[in-house]
Amino acid sequence: MRSMPTLSHRDRALNLARRQGVVRTREFDAIGVPRVYLRRLQEDGLLVQPSRGLYQLADADLSVAHSLAEASKAAPSGVIGLLSALQFHELTTQTPRVVWMLMPSKAWAPTKPPVKLKIIRASGAALTMGIKHHRIDGVSVPITTPAKTVADCFKHRSKVGLDVAIEALRDALRTKRATADDIWRAATADRVVTVMRPYLENMP
Secondary structure (H helix, E strand, O other), X not given: OOOOOOOOHHHHHHHHHHHXXXXXXXXXXXXXXXXXXXXXXXXXXXXXXXXXXEEEEOOOOOOOOHHHHHHHHXXXXXXXXXXXXXHHOOOOOOOOOOEEEEEEOOOOOOOOOOOOEEEEEEOOHHHHOOEEEEEEOOEEEEEEOHHHHHHHHHHOHHHHXXXXXXXXXXXXXXXXXXXXXXXXXXXXXXXXHHHHHHHHHOOO
């Protein structure tokens, strides 16, 4: 029985980039692609390097949310949240110029990420509750749910603006992206029930 031909380093690297969208250097290492091939693929115009240690196809058909995928790859311990999550869930008219992320208190943050990051440190339920993974350009990206995002905006209202938090709460309920019960649970995790109560109780 004839054996199947082995894929070349070039083909394996390109297949991985097509499948995952954004690839870390060590993920190429894991499938046995020598780093010299990554340089060759860049020289041939097939791969581009948005930042150190990250690669993607030069001709990739990228979504408008691609910056979230890049941020997630650059800071794997982080969770997309606050203004970036609001924009993803279509709960704001704001267009953030940076990617907002929640990160553990002592987690390493990249010094030269492919996109600008606004990092908010969090811990406990305020960090782990209300996260859902979304597939963006081949990357599994953790993003706070609409309810958790609204609660986070009230928790960090000094950074995002109280008007933004109120608008997000109103839109989340109006569009039914979150129920009042969902938001109460998220507010409890964030310890902002007292702050949010008058706004929740007076929403039409």
